[in-house]
Amino acid sequence: MMTGCAVAQVTCRSCKSQGNHPCKNHGKAPELAREQLDAGTIHCSVTATCKTCAGALGTDCKLCDNEAATTELERRRQLVAEWRQARKTAVDDVVDQKRKTPALHLRTPHCELTCTLKPLTVDRKKLDTHALMHLYGQRIESLRAMFVEQFELEDKDLPATLQVFLFESQKDHALMSPRATGIGSNGNRIKLMGVPAVLCMYRDRRDAKDDAALHRQVVHHVTHLLLGNMQPSHWLGNRKHGWVDAGVAHWFEDRITQRCANFCYDEILLKPGAGFKGGKWRPPVRKLVTTKKAISFAELSTRNTDQLSFEEHAMAFAYVDFLLTVHGGAKFRDFVRRLKKGDTSREGLKAIYGLSPLTVDPKFHAWVRAEYPPR
Template sequence: MLPIVPLLAAALLQTAPEGCRKCEHRGVVDCSKHSAEERQWEQEVPRCSVAARCAPCGGSLLVDCPKCEGGPLSAEMEQRRQAAAAWLAQEDPLETHLQRPLARAETLHFRLVVDVVALKDGKKKVDGHAFLHWVARDLERAAALQDGHYGAVAADRRSPSRMWLWQRREDHAAVMEKFLFSTSSGDFKMLGRDPVFSVWTADPQFEDAAPRLHSLAIHNGAHLLLSNLFRELWVGDLGAGWLDEGAGHWYEDKVIGRSTNYCVDETGIPSGGIPDMARSSIRTRLERSKDAVLPGLLRRQSGELSADEHAYAFSFYDWVSSEHRGALAPLLRGYHSRRSSSELLPEALGFNVFQLEEAWRAWVTKSYPATEPKPRRYERAPAPDFR
C-alpha cells in the first residue's frame, strides 16, 4: 500500500489550477487601473502608496483571471497584496500630522513624498504620480553613481534620506515647523543625521515647473546622500564646500543632463549672480584668467562660494571623479576628521595645490568642448542608465 502523504501530494499536483489562454496560463491578469507604463514605474520601487491603495489589485498590479480558477501566479499575487497592505498599515508621521493620505514611495536610499496633483512642462501637464516615479528613478541613479564613486554599501549610511515636495504652501509650512523646526517658507534641508529636504513646488522660484523641480530634487538628493555617507556629518561647513557643492552639481548634471541649481544661505544668490555651469564656459573662463583658483576655493565653506566658484567646484569634482576616483572616499573621511584641504589633497592626490591647479586646468582644456552642444530637452521617458 502506498503512503498517504505522497498520494495526497500527487492529487494536489493533479488538481492545481493551471490558468487558461486568456491569462497566458498565469491565473492572473494585469490590473486595468494601471497602464503598461505605470506598471513599469511600480516595478522600479519597492513600495508606492498610490499603487497600494488601488482597490482592485491592492498594489500587486494583478487581479484574478475572470476566465479560470487561478494558476501559478495566484499565490504570488496574494503575497504582494498582503505585503503592500502591511506597509500601508504602518503609521506614517507625515500622514498622521496632516491627517490625510499622501502619495509616497520608498526606494533603496530614499523615502519620498510628492504631494502634487499636477506640474507644468511648458504647456503640458505632468501628473503628480508620474513625477513621483520619475524623481524616485533618478534619485536612485544619482545614489548608484555616488555609491560607485565612494565604494559605498548599504551599511555606510545609517538612515534613508527623505525628500518632500508639497503643492500647498500650508502643508510645506506645517511639516517645516513640526519636523524641521523652521518657519522658513523657502526650500529647506537638514543634513547629516536623518537628512531631509522639503520644498513648496509653487514657490515663485519654481512655479510648479516639472523640469526645474526635477533638477532641484536630484541636486539636493546628492547633498542628502553625501551628508549621511560614512558619518552623519555635513562637510560643507568644514572647509569642504568644493566637495559638497561640486557633488550636488555633478550628480545633477550627470543624471539630468544639466546643472541649474545652487545652494546658499538665506542671504541671497551667490556673489556674482547665478552660476554658469556650462563646461565650455568654464573652459573659456579658465583660459582667459591665469589667476589661481584652487588656493581660495579649496578652503571655503559651501555658503561662501561665489557664482564662479560654484562652477569651478563642479569642474574640480568632475576632474577628481574622472581621474582620481579612488581619492573621493579618503577625502570625505578626512574632512569628517576635520582635516584641512591643504593637508588632505596632497596626501590623497599626490600633488600640492599649485600642481593640482595645473593638472586640473590641463584636463579641462583637453576634455571640455570649446562650444556647448545643444542642451538635452526635458525628457519624461526613462533616461539612460548611468550605472
C-alpha cells in the same frame, strides 16, 4: 511504452496553477500597468486603495485551493496596510488637513517619497501626480545608483532610506518640514544632514518653472544628502570644505541635466531663479583660468559653502570635475573620508593625490585649458 507513473498534480487552467490572478484593476489603465512594470515599486498609496486587492496586486483564485498562494496574498495585504498606516501617521496627519486630494506616497528600495505635485509636462506628455511620483522615485533611485557607482561605494556606505517630500504648496512644506527634519521651515528646501536623511521641499514656481528645473533641484539636493550621509556621516559645508560640498552637488546636476542652476538659499543670497552663465560652467571657468583670474586652491579651500561666490561655485565644480575625471571616483571617496575624519584639504590632498595646494593648480589649469571649450 511507459505507463502508470504519473505524478499527482493539481492543475487549474483558470490561474495556470498559480493560485491567484493579477488584480484586473491594474492591468488595463496605463498608469496602473506601471505598478507591475516598475520593479522598483515596493508600495504605492494609489494601489493601496484598490477595492479589489488592497494593494496586494493579486486576487485569490476561486476555482482551486492553494494555501501557499492565499497566505502570500494575505501577507502582502498586511504589509501594504501597515505601511499605509505608518505614512498616515507620519505625513497625512501633519500636512494641510483641508487639502482636496490626498498626498500620494511611494516606497522604493531606497526612498520613502511623498508627492503632491500638480501635473507637469515631461517629454511633451502631461503626467499626473501619480505618474510624477513614480518618475521621481525612479530618478532618485537612479541618482543613488550613479552615486554608488561613481564613488565605488558599497550599498551600506549610504543611508538605507532617503525621506523625500515633493510638495506643490508651501503650506504643506511649512507644516511637514519641522516635523520631518526637526528644524525650521524658513527656506524653500530643507536638508537634514545626518540620520535619517531628509529632503523636504515645495515647487517654487519662480525657480522651478518646469519639470527639467525641478528635476535639477532634486538632483542637486539629494546629492548633498548622499554626500553628507556617506559614511562617516558629516556635513562638510561648514568645515572649510564648501568647495567639496557644493562642487559634488553641481557635478551631478551637470552630469544628469547638463546644467548647474542651484545654489542652496543658505549657500548664497540670491533672488530665486538667479544663476551664473546660464548654468554652462566650463567656458567661464576656462576664461577665469586663461585670464589668470581664477581663485587658487589654497584660497578656495578656506571657504564654507555659504561663503562661495557664483564664480567660486563654478570653480568648485571644476576642481571636483578635474579630480573625478583625472583621478577617478575611488580616490575622491577616500579624500572625502579623510576630510570627514578631520583632515584639512591640504592634508587630504597630500595623502590621497600626492599634491599640495601649490602643485595642484598648474595641473588643474593645464587640464582646463586642454579640456574645457572656449565657448
